[in-house]
Amino acid sequence: MVAAANLISWAALSVFMDFDEREEAAILEKAVRDFMQRFPPEYWRRVDSERRFPEEFWRAAGQQGLLGITIPEEYGGAGMGMVEASLAMMAVAGCGGGLPAGDLLMRTMVFGGLVLSRFGSKKVREEYVPRLARGEIICSFAHTEPRAGVNTFDIETRAERRDGGYVVNGQKIWITLAHMADIIVAVVRTTPREKAASRTAGLSLMVIDAKQQGVKTSRIPGMALRPLPSNVLYLEDVWVPEENVLGEVDRGWEYLTQLLNAERISTASISIGVGDYALQKAVEHASTRVVFGRPIGSNQSIQFPLAEAKMELELARLMTRKAAWLFDAGRECAFEANMAAFTAGRAAYKAADRAIQTLGGMGFAEEYDVERMFRDSRLFRTAPVPEEMVLNYVATRVLRLPRSF
Template sequence: MDFAESDEHALLRKGMADLVKQFPREYWRQKDLAEEFPQEYWDALSKQGWLGLLVPEEYGGAGLNMYEAHIAAYEAARNGAGVPGGDLLMRTYMFGTYPIRQFGSAGLKERWLPRIAEGKAIFSIGHTEPVAGVNTFDIETFAERRAGEFVVNGQKIWMTLAHRADAILLVARTKRKEEVRDKSDGLTLFLLDTRESKIRTARLPASVMRPLGENVVYFEDTSIPEENVIGEVDRGWRYLVNVFNAERLGTASVAAGAGEYVLDLAVEYAKTRSVFGRPIGSNQAVSFPLAEIRMYLEAAKILLQKAAWRFDRGEDPSVEGNMAAYIASEAAWRAADQAVQTFGGLGFSVEMDIERYYRDLRLFKTAPVPREMVFNFISRRVLGLPRTF
């Protein structure tokens, strides 16, 4: 057992921290208010090679792994890029590079991995539907096989960044529900290229991750070439589970990093704001919750490191990944909530940025994986309790 960080990892942390510090709180506040894509941040990530971190070297990337990907997403959020800035990295790594490099055909790799490394590929993922949220097996979007292609009809909801996406990782049904052997049968994962496959998007106004933007997406006889299948037709679930495991790592990294950042803001304010002639942080009612949150955030970070380590060893990371996602999301949410309390009335001022973190960090208790689904998973998988559904 060795908890000492390698020089390479320390350098990686510093590199991301230095980059993100070029984009102060005002930058993210304006992007949030204007609901505008953080193009300058994206360009900086691209220029310094961060978007190609998971891309193998032969395709122009850094050829690193999940451990390093989680460090990059964590440090981006930890140093002020917040939930939208961390999510941008997370989705590039987990919904773009990872499924392509792990399960994609040689053709898909040739086509996409160099583009990712060059910062020319924004990814979205589409699994949630109006009729199917946590229960992916209920999806209705159908991809019908025709000569050399699939023709997709259906609707997805809550697709972050779909309106700007170059590629969409799409989950669709390729067998009718009545035909399947078991509920995981008959789902297929596609990489939809928005330049060649027509989709229609409608913005879904939302209070979180406003620089990125949410969408309803309509697939109306959308044709996807056969070669864009990721993994195998009808067996998409086994690939999607791996993407969800990667996503757990990504969102836990962003939550833990953003939680630390907003906690720092609260601690700094508690040291400097004087009421009754002394800093408010000298009251244990103010300091104890901050101390407690710091401990939970540390626990989340250690769980995350273990989950990422297991991922890179090819072991099943789902237990630690789900635990990390839960602990990080709870701790980060508490950090934002306690920051509002610490700032008093100023916690609600847009110019203090605390309310922005409060909105954004509430997300992870609900999406991408609601806390109830983590409890269901841990009850069954770790405690051996009966299935509840």
């Protein structure tokens, strides 16, 4: 009996530990890398320094089908999952596109495609999803509020019921691309906290038409993600028709957790791409720059940190892949998605930091790209989920330690 039980568990383990690439995934990754030859690192350096939206990339990615990877085929997408989306985000970031290239894929595939096609009404799916897949409209995600901060349950943006829909009032902060968005997926309160059935009830997700009068924005110039600026978003008597509510009213927290898991898998993927690119630049430089008559990369003080960065990126890649695989299988993946985001964010930051050290003074010159990777890699240690909140999650939800807040 014992032997049979062992056999069964080993068989299960070997299925689980199958790391063969799916053929479609390899084809997809190669197609993305070929596509990125049209948008080399110089392109991304320029849009970063000009703080300009990468319009050409956005349009071409839409035409190429890159924005619709997770969007169902019936709405013009490729009908693939987060495993493939993750590979694509790693590849665009890893070819030198860095954070903005990855973010543009994430916002369509996750905030737009995945969420709208899973929870949207027929009208929402038909009106917006095919246009998202083609890169014709831009979607923002409005979650963070100035007062609530990382405490989602303190969200105050209020949606009040009227005939045929909701009137929304409130303020959001840091909303990337809100100034040019066509639609905004917003987290709003539909039932006041004191009247909600539970701690997690009373929130809803809604699709806001961002071109209406009551939607106003003001830019927040910042350190990271320069081609895709963030904004304060003011919502003043904004109209949301009933059919633009995602899923059921008051159950937004359930949908939000799925969205946030997919977002974390995405930011992990983008971080890994950023780290890969920074490391590649460091290795190239370490192999060719000669000081004291030998390549600097022959010094162990240069090569060991790069070896360490490589290992940490590979570990993060493994966890990201597991989280994406669980997500696609419809299984619980919050722990893995959080772990992926945390480890990948740190690995990318360390790789970029070591790349600067390896390049010496040139690490600070824009033309070598690593300062751009360094600035952008820092973001994912703070946003969308700060490291402290991942550690809080693991400590209290996984290890079941008492809550401190």
